[in-house]
Structures are given as structure tokens and as C-alpha cells.
Amino acid sequence: MASSGSPAPCGCLCLSRASLAWLGAALLLLADWVLLRPALPRVSSLLVPAALPLLRVWVVGLSRWAGLWLGARGVLGATAGTKSESRGVQGWLPSLEPLAAALGLALPGLALFRELSSWRGPRDADSTGLLHWGSRLDVFALSYAAALPAAALWLKLRSLWVRGCRGSSGDVVRRLLGCLGSEIRRLPPFLVLLILSCLGEMAIPFFTGRLTDWILQDGTDAAFTQNITLMCILTIASAVLEFLSDGIYNCTMGHVHSRLQSEVFGAVLRQETEFFQQNQTGAITSRITEDTSTLSESLSEKLSLLLWYLVRGLCLLGLMLWGSLSLTVVTLVALPLLFLLPEKLGKWYQVLAAQVQESLAKSSQVAIEVLSAMPTVRSFANEEGEAQKFRQKQQEMKALNQKEALAYAVNLWTTSISGMLLKVVILYIGGQLVTSGVVSSGNLVTFVLYQMQFTSAVEVLLSTYPSVLKAVGSSEKIFEYMDRIPCCPANGVLTPANLEGLVQFQDVSFAYPNRPDVPVLQGLTFTLRPGEVMALVGPNGSGKSTVAALLQNLYQPTEGKLLLDGKPLPQYEHHYLHRQVAAVGQEPVLFGRSFQENIAYGLIQKPTMEEVIAAAVESRAHSFISGLPQGYSTEVGEAGSQLSGGQRQAVALARALIRKPRVLILDDATSALDANNQLWVEQLLYQSPERCSRSVLLITQCLSLVEKADHILFLEGGTICEAGTHQQLMMNRKRYWTMVQAPGGLGAPE
Incomplete structure (x- = not known):
């Protein structure tokens, strides 16, 4: 009974917190x-003179911002709890603070903009009087209508950048910017050129309006020529700046x-080493080459387009x-x-189009099935039944086609209308504004062209x-490799001048990471x-090659x-070891x-040709290498495919x-050599x-x-x-004697 009733308090808690959040928001609106x-x-009328x-x-x-912000903080504090407790209100509660900022700053910012733009016409001393949000209900409602989208947009942008936010792409973007390195200094000039290019592109709408006013006012030919010349200069300059910005961006x-x-x-x-055993070579190669190439291409094309139209839209x-x-x-x-609205209707059209394709596939399947089994259909005299079934499928597809056509027409009509x-x-x-003398005809033409762009x-x-x-999201897979910490010990620092080569295995046991329950070596x-x-x-399988792998520090016991020489193998510097x-x-x-x-x-210091030849002579590889037309410059082919097994071993x-x-390890390194070379x-x-x-x-x-x-x-089962x-x-x-005496000698299988 206690167990069955335990979820109830949690549900009541969730409900109470959600109710408290809505109540707090309603009280804020009322206040x-x-x-x-x-x-x-x-x-404000008591503190600030009427002349300002x-x-x-x-x-x-x-003041409004401060009051609403304090109220929002109170609501957030009252509804604070675990994520599971406040899951129902987590979506909109964080928007209270940016909403308070938008409500407080929207109308003052609008008043400031109107004040700055009043230089073009006669100044109205009470131009800000209509912006007092408290005096009219419609303005109060309008301030909320404008502030809500602004708060939502702020939250969306914040979620894409701030660390820890759900859906955040900020860490990925920072990593991508970090990949620029010293090239990041090219971004400010690129942005400056991009802005100037976009502003220069605005010359055609601007001068089109100017020319409209000139035509209506019977202007002189000199003014017409001057405006056309200036428009051409700005347009050409915009194209040049765009070329330079694209060059900097693509190079970066x-x-x-x-x-x-x-x-x-x-x-x-x-x-x-285990990493390469647990991941397929093709997957690793794809991540290194294809994923990075896809990311770079997407950023080069899509991000360039996004930045261009973002700057253009803001201008x-x-x-x-x-x-x-x-x-x-x-x-x-x-x-x-x-x-x-067209986007929503477009999704409806896409769903119907998919249903039409599915219906077409079903009707085609009926036809294929019947035609491939005609003897059976005829033997049961069911030709009319199959035809009726096919007509039924066609009727279903006809209804879907009609809906699809209607959705397409509505989508097209909505976009157009x-x-x-x-x-x-x-x-x-605009006509009303032109008639009242607020704007000129040329300014209206300019605005219409701006609006279309x-x-x-x-x-x-x-x-x-x-x-x-x-594209940014896909780069997270790339950074998984870059952030992965190797499981092997860090690179050591030991580089003794004189190494004797004393190797000691002290009670060594080992099992491969992908099979930890299967011991390969035990107490060696x-x-x-x-x-x-x-x-x-x-x-075979006694652990001989595993001993060689451990001695190469490919795995850890x-x-x-x-x-x-008395020091653990990982303490030696990687190249030195x-x-x-x-x-x-x-x-x-x-x-x-x-x-x-x-x-x-693998040698850091490149050896001389004499040293290379000496090593080849010592391994009996010099004789066949020197006989090749290009000698030691001859390519051995992919993975040494142009050589025999014995030549590869040499x-x-x-x-x-x-x-x-x-320390020299020979792991069956003479198996392909002939008798003389052995x-x-x-x-x-x-x-x-x-x-x-x-x-x-x-x-x-x-x-x-x-x-x-x-x-x-003699090793068997991982033990000596x-x-x-x-x-x-x-x-x-x-055991050794038995193996030597077995047919085939030492290497005979058990």
C-alpha cells in the first residue's frame, strides 16, 4: 500500500509548482x-522636468524593467526545484527575465529612435508623449505583443551559445573558432568588408527613390547624371568588396x-591500441576525411550564405x-x-505527397503480384476480383491526389496572397504617408524595394x-575523437644515455580489453x-605474441x-623506447x-644513405634492392604488395x-625466408x-x-x-620434448 501510494506526493508537488508558476506570472502581469x-x-514626472x-x-x-525583473526573480525562486519537479514549466519560466528587459527597453528605445530620426522633418516637442505605455491599454498590450517574440528569440539564441543549455551549440562553435588559430584575425576584416558590401548594394534602391523624386520634381540633367554615376560607383565598389570578403572567407x-x-x-x-581494435578502420577513416570535408563544405557554402544574408537583412x-x-x-x-503559415501548409503538402507515393506503391504491388501469378488467378476465375481490388486502390489514390492538389493550391495561394x-x-x-507629406514618393519607392529584398x-x-x-551538430562527432583521452599511460620522460636492455617480467597477467574475462597470460x-x-x-594461442606486444608497450599488464633496466616500461619516453x-x-x-x-x-633524425645500406646488408635485403632499376628509391607498392613474403621480412x-x-623481438620473423637467409x-x-x-x-x-x-x-595457457x-x-x-618429436618438428600443431 505504501509503495502504490508513493508517487502521489511527487505528482502533487509537480502540480503545485506548475500552479505556483502560472499564479506568479499572472500576479506579475496584474502588478x-x-x-x-x-x-x-x-x-517620473516629479523627478524629471517636462522639458526632457x-x-x-x-x-x-x-524602472519598469527593475520592478518586473525583481518579480521574475521571485517567481523563479519560488518555483525552483529539481528538473523532474518543474518539468511542466521549464519551457517558459526562463523567459520571464528577458521578457522584463524587453518590456522595459522596447518603448524607450523606440522613443530614442524617433528622436534621432526627427532631424529630417520639423521637430515635435511632444514626440515622445504617445509612447507612454501606461496611458493606453492598446499600447500596453502592444508592448507585450512586441516583447514576447523578442524574449523567445533571445532564449533561442542563448540556448545555442551558453554552456550547459539544452540544444546548445556554443561549445561546438567555440571549438570551430579555436580551429582557426591565428587565422581568426581575418574575421574582423571579413565582417567589415561584408557590411560595406551590403551597404553598397543598397545604392540601387536608394538612388531609385532619389531618381523618382527627381522625375516628379522636373529635376535637371546634371542631378540625374550625378545620381546615376554615384549609384554605379557604389554598386561596383560593393561587388569588389564582396569579392574580397568571399576571398578572405574561403581562404580562412x-x-x-x-x-x-x-x-x-x-x-x-x-x-x-585497443581503440583501433574496437573501431573499424573504415569508420575512423570516414570520420577523419569525409566528416571533416562535409563539415568544411557546409560551413564554406551554407555559413557564407547565412552570414551574407544576415548582414544584408540587418542593413x-x-x-x-x-x-x-x-x-x-x-x-x-x-x-x-x-x-x-506557408511552412506549416508545406509540411501538410509533404505528408500528403508521401501518402500518395505509398498508395501508388500498394497499387503497383497488387498489379505485380497478380501478373506474376496469372495461372493461379485464371485457375480460380478471379480476374474480375483482382480488377476490382486494383480499382479500389486507384480510388484511394485518387482521393489522396485530390487532397494533394488542394494542399498544393492552398500552399501556393497562401504564399502568393x-x-x-x-x-x-x-x-x-505608404500612400497615406505620401499624401500627408510625412514621406516623399521617392522614399516610398525606396522602402518598397528595401522591403522586397x-x-x-x-x-x-x-x-x-x-x-x-x-553541419555544426555533425562536428560533435569529430570532436569526440579530439576530446577522447587515451587509456594508455601518459608519455614518460626517461631517456637514459646508456641502456643495458635488461627485461624483467614480474608476475605479469594480461587479458585483452574486449575480452577481460579471458586471461591470456597468468603470473608470467x-x-x-x-x-x-x-x-x-x-x-598456438599460448600467449607468445602477447608477450612480444607487452614488451613493445602496445598494451599494459x-x-x-x-x-x-629496472624501470616500468611506460616511464620511458615514447620515441626513445x-x-x-x-x-x-x-x-x-x-x-x-x-x-x-x-x-x-619512424626515426626522428634522418639516417644517411650509408646507414640505410648497412642495415639492408645486415638483413640480406641489399642484394635484391640494389638489383632494381631505381634501387633504394623504388616504391614497394601498397603494403609492400610488390614484394614477396621473404623480401618483406628482410x-x-x-x-x-x-x-x-x-632489445630485439623476432616474432616468427624468419618464416618466409629461404634456407640461406635463415x-x-x-x-x-x-x-x-x-x-x-x-x-x-x-x-x-x-x-x-x-x-x-x-x-x-615453453608457454601453454599463458603460463610457463x-x-x-x-x-x-x-x-x-x-611438453617441449613432445613438441620437438612430433611429426613436422617444433612447429607442429598440438
Whole structure:
């Protein structure tokens, strides 16, 4: 019973908080009307002289803002709680504070604009008197009608920028700006050129109005020529400035693309080995190349278009306000009707179009099914039944077609009629203003041209803005790689001048991250001393290659320690460690570059040609490389595809030997070599002058190499079953002896 009744208090709490929020908002509205309306104008009239009406309006507006802001803070504080408690009111409560600011600043700002624009005509000493919001109910309601969209727009823009807001794109935008680096200094000149170009483009509507006044006033030819010349100069200057701004923008976006792609690739290269096993190579490559290219192309095209029309729209809006405040208000009020209603009707049309396509597919499926089974239809004499079923589908599609045609007509009619109605209203009001002498005929013509360009700019912005948001949103996937912290330890700092090459495995256990419950190594303990060759043998899957991977610091032991000269492996500096520990695998990877580049691969200090040749001679790769037409400059092909298996192993051995490593790992690195080259590797391991200066970990199926090893470890199930020399292990007659005696020798499978 207690359990079943427990949700009730939470529901009551949610309901009470929602009710409290609505009650607080209603009390704010009532206080604004009943208390602030008569009080603030009286107080301002006492504090500010009548000779300063503009200052009086500002005092009233700022006082109103302060009172409403305090009330909004009180409502927010009273309804504060967890997200689950206030889920029903979270959508509109944050709009109270920007709404208070809009209500307080809208009319003072309008009064200031009217005061600034009064220089064009005779000044009215009481020009701000009509703006006292408290004196008339319609003005009070108008202030709310204007403030609500402004508050909603502010919240939308804030949610796109402020950290932590739902749907925020601010972090992504900041990251994209950060990718500009030093190129960010190009943005201010680009914006300046863009604004000047947009203003220059306004010359044609402006001078069209001037020429209209000139024609009506029987002006002189000199004035006509002067206006035409100035219009041409400004138009050409606008085109030049637009060209310069586009050049700066495209050049900057090109740098962003290169920088972003390089940073993503660098971030990927820093990840641990497990990352590349858990993510497909194609997915990583797509993220590095395709995603960054798509983002850059979208920003280059869509964002450029968005910025251009945004600046153009703001310039047009400013000129429209300067030309006629009343006509501008009419245009702004009509914008929702001009764009939002056709957009909603357009979605209705798209839904019907999809239903028509679905109905067509169903009727086609009926026809295909019947035609493919005609013998069955005829054997049951159901031709008329199938025809009737097809006609029924056609009737359904006919009804949908009619609805689709109606929706298309209504959508087209709404778009057309709303645009025509706006033009008619503007011309009617403008005609009244021309008749009353408030504006001239030329100014009306200029305004109409501005208005047409402004609505076009808003239409482009509404269609382009979602594409830019989508492109910015997709960049979050790119930044996932850039922000991902590698699971491997940080790069060490140890770079000792003299490294002996003493390797110690101390109770090492390991399991791969994607299979943590399957141990590969368990309690492995052994020591590899300088000048020794230690061979690892055992059946497949016993963990031999895992030991080699751990010694290369590709993975970290899950338990135990792996020491090099008494220091944990991760404490060594990355480049230094892999110069001292070199490995050659059974199937070595070569890059599609020249032999010289492959042998010198990864060395910070580029080796001389003599050093490259010496390493190739030591690995028996020089003989076939020197026989090629281009010698060491010959390309090996993608992944060494133009070489045999033995040649790839010889080149990989040269790549390891050129580093003069203190620890050399040979993981079945002689499997593809012929008998002569295997004999050469045997001499290299046991008779070379460098033998005393390096430790060798040998994993091989070649018995002749294993027999001479200083120590042999037999691994099975991730543990050491036997250890000793070849003679000792053969005398024990255990697992090692069984493997050697098996048909096929040491490498025979169990």
C-alpha cells in the first residue's frame, strides 16, 4: 500500500509548482497593469522636468524593467526545484527575465529612435508623449505583443551559445573558432568588408527613390547624371568588396579544413591500441576525411550564405526603420504570416505527397503480384476480383491526389496572397504617408524595394539556418575523437644515455580489453639479460605474441610489472623506447613508399644513405634492392604488395636493425625466408659482434634457431610450463620434448 501510494506526493508537488508558476506570472502581469501603470509615470514626472520627455520615458522604462525583473526573480525562486519537479514549466519560466528587459527597453528605445530620426522633418516637442505605455491599454498590450517574440528569440539564441543549455551549440562553435588559430584575425576584416558590401548594394534602391523624386520634381540633367554615376560607383565598389570578403572567407575556411583534419588525425594517432581494435578502420577513416570535408563544405557554402544574408537583412532592416517606422512595423508583423503559415501548409503538402507515393506503391504491388501469378488467378476465375481490388486502390489514390492538389493550391495561394496583401498594405499606408507629406514618393519607392529584398533575405535565412545547425551538430562527432583521452599511460620522460636492455617480467597477467574475462597470460615471471637470446615456444594461442606486444608497450599488464633496466616500461619516453626496443613480425607491414623511407621509418633524425645500406646488408635485403632499376628509391607498392613474403621480412629486419636496438623481438620473423637467409639470421643472432650489446626475444618455429638459444620458455595457457636450455628440456622429456618429436618438428600443431 505504501509503495502504490508513493508517487502521489511527487505528482502533487509537480502540480503545485506548475500552479505556483502560472499564479506568479499572472500576479506579475496584474502588478504591471495596476501598480506600475499609474505609479511610474507620476514618479517620473516629479523627478524629471517636462522639458526632457525622452529622459522621462527612459526613467519609466528602466524602472519598469527593475520592478518586473525583481518579480521574475521571485517567481523563479519560488518555483525552483529539481528538473523532474518543474518539468511542466521549464519551457517558459526562463523567459520571464528577458521578457522584463524587453518590456522595459522596447518603448524607450523606440522613443530614442524617433528622436534621432526627427532631424529630417520639423521637430515635435511632444514626440515622445504617445509612447507612454501606461496611458493606453492598446499600447500596453502592444508592448507585450512586441516583447514576447523578442524574449523567445533571445532564449533561442542563448540556448545555442551558453554552456550547459539544452540544444546548445556554443561549445561546438567555440571549438570551430579555436580551429582557426591565428587565422581568426581575418574575421574582423571579413565582417567589415561584408557590411560595406551590403551597404553598397543598397545604392540601387536608394538612388531609385532619389531618381523618382527627381522625375516628379522636373529635376535637371546634371542631378540625374550625378545620381546615376554615384549609384554605379557604389554598386561596383560593393561587388569588389564582396569579392574580397568571399576571398578572405574561403581562404580562412580552407585553413580550417586543413587544421581540423590534421588535429583529428593527430588525436586518432594518440589513442591506445585497443581503440583501433574496437573501431573499424573504415569508420575512423570516414570520420577523419569525409566528416571533416562535409563539415568544411557546409560551413564554406551554407555559413557564407547565412552570414551574407544576415548582414544584408540587418542593413535593410536599419534602412527600413530609418525610412519609415510605421511601414517597418507592418512588415515585421506580417513576417510570421508570410513565412510560418506557408511552412506549416508545406509540411501538410509533404505528408500528403508521401501518402500518395505509398498508395501508388500498394497499387503497383497488387498489379505485380497478380501478373506474376496469372495461372493461379485464371485457375480460380478471379480476374474480375483482382480488377476490382486494383480499382479500389486507384480510388484511394485518387482521393489522396485530390487532397494533394488542394494542399498544393492552398500552399501556393497562401504564399502568393500573403505577399500581395503585404505589398497592398504597405502601398496603402505608404500612400497615406505620401499624401500627408510625412514621406516623399521617392522614399516610398525606396522602402518598397528595401522591403522586397528584406523578405527575400529572411526567406533565405530560414532555409539556410537549419543546414548550418546540422553541419555544426555533425562536428560533435569529430570532436569526440579530439576530446577522447587515451587509456594508455601518459608519455614518460626517461631517456637514459646508456641502456643495458635488461627485461624483467614480474608476475605479469594480461587479458585483452574486449575480452577481460579471458586471461591470456597468468603470473608470467622471467628475466631476459643483455647478450642473451631467449626463445618462446609453445602451441598456438599460448600467449607468445602477447608477450612480444607487452614488451613493445602496445598494451599494459592487467597485473604485475614489466621492467626495462629496472624501470616500468611506460616511464620511458615514447620515441626513445621504440628506438631501443624494435620488433619484426611474421607478416610485417610496409608502407607504399620507397625502400629507403621504409627502412628509415619512424626515426626522428634522418639516417644517411650509408646507414640505410648497412642495415639492408645486415638483413640480406641489399642484394635484391640494389638489383632494381631505381634501387633504394623504388616504391614497394601498397603494403609492400610488390614484394614477396621473404623480401618483406628482410626489409622489416633492416628497419629494426638500423635503430641498433638494445632489445630485439623476432616474432616468427624468419618464416618466409629461404634456407640461406635463415642461416644468415642464425649467424646474426649468435655470432654477430653486436650480440653482447642486445637482448633478443625469439619466437619461431625453426628448431635450429631455438636449439642455440640461451634460455627456452615453453608457454601453454599463458603460463610457463618448462624453462631451460634445449638439452635440459630434451632430457626432461615433457611438453617441449613432445613438441620437438612430433611429426613436422617444433612447429607442429598440438
